[in-house]
Amino acid sequence: MKILVIMGSPRKGNTYRAAKKIEEVMHSMGDVEFEYLMLKDANLSQCRGCLVCFGEGEDHCPFKDDAPLIEQKMHDADGVIFATPVYGMNVSAQMKTFIDRFSYIFHRPRFFDKKALLLCSTGLMGHRDVLDYLELVAGIWGFEISHKVGIITRVPLPMKTELENERKLKQAAVIFHDALMKKARRSPGLRDVFIFRGQKATFGELAHISPADHTYWKEKGWLDPKTKYYVNVPVNPLYNAIGWTFEHIQKRKMKKEMREAQK
Template identity: 55%
Template sequence: MGSQKKILVITGSPHKGNTFRECETLRCLLNKEIPVEFEYLWLKDVNLLPCRGCLLCFSRGEESCPNHDDAPLIEQKMREADGVIFATPVYGMNVTGQMKIFIDRFCYIFHRPRFFEKRTLLLATTGALGHVEVLKYLDTVARVWGFEIAGTVGLVTPIPLPSHRAEKNQTAIAKGAKQFAAALKCPVRKNPDLRDIILFHGQRAVFSQIEELSPADYQYWKDMGWFEKGVKYFIDIPVNPVYHGIGLFVEWITKHKVRKEFLISPEE
């Protein structure tokens, strides 16, 4: 069946309820496809301070953040895992407060993505509504951070749970397990889709123009070689030529907009 895969489950739930139980179901299903070792990271138990909005991580780098907490340790855990599961119940039509603090605290990764070799599965539970919106939000976060989105699982878990809903949940989580297992087994990342290509070119347009405004971001992109001519994506992987053409057009439009909005004074 292959070597055991290390899975980090980052959960925004404040207690061991439906989200935890569904993650355990997922673990059992995954083990039927591929050997996995789960590590749960309970955001409620870690020292993760709210973002202060000082922007120092953008201008000077994340090392300059005034919050001295567990963020470096959490990032290291994500780097060491073969796959990451982002799991949260729906609170107020969004992720939980714990999950939002986590996402905000790592906002510098939106500017300096890094998890291109990692697969992720997104899981949301709700009593009635909101799981679709939450999964879309988590998809955006994980995609911009560099993760390959291997699957999404949205589960409606009212109490009591009707039999028809239980069957739908079982089908959804079984499908997610198979998708995640398949991605973990695959030695190479799947090719980027149009959204990924537009994201790359849009960001390249921005960060190539803001060396003075955001030097840490600019230097990161330069060091990664992403400003070099001919680079089509964050990593060396086949890119659909039509997507590439659309991406270049988006980059051209975005670059001119950035110059107009931020770098050219009214007098000019």
């Protein structure tokens, strides 16, 4: 079992030690290999919002950096741990640069056979918002979110909090390990269905404006009227009905906006 840890901390501090604790617990449960990608050492350019990756494809990005290598590492792993400290009530600068650099995956998701664990550390607060943000990002990228864990690491650290952190990390390791052992993917939640249907409505109408996105979705079969979700898993009938309605509302809205833009 191969785990990739994408480490957003600029140093080997609390977040790194938390990931190592998870590694220790998972090692005790079976054969597992951990690789740490320290974003501070990666050659990742800061996205400049030129939109070339959206319209023409990521291969046409003007930056030639480590992005293709990092994406391949995510594909090669069985599971990915996204780890970051809370800085300024958000992810670290390194993690944000990473997320921005891979913005094209928001349009063309691809990690549906991967599980993710979300990890963050904070001195006092902000961890819930950061974990929610990472959940949204990784979820849209295609990852199945197995668990998310935030730990408090203020100084001085009360013994009670330290013990609670250890309990959370052990629990996260066990849940992540168990999720990786299961090959089947969970059914999508309502938000997942909304995101799929909204994107389906959008990219189905953008053949001329964003051909790379449109072609990707068409090749995946996601633009087929019968397709309910990115992957072939059971979809709650109520969620599907709500999503279908939302898709058609969005499609009409897209067509109206495009007509107005051409005037």
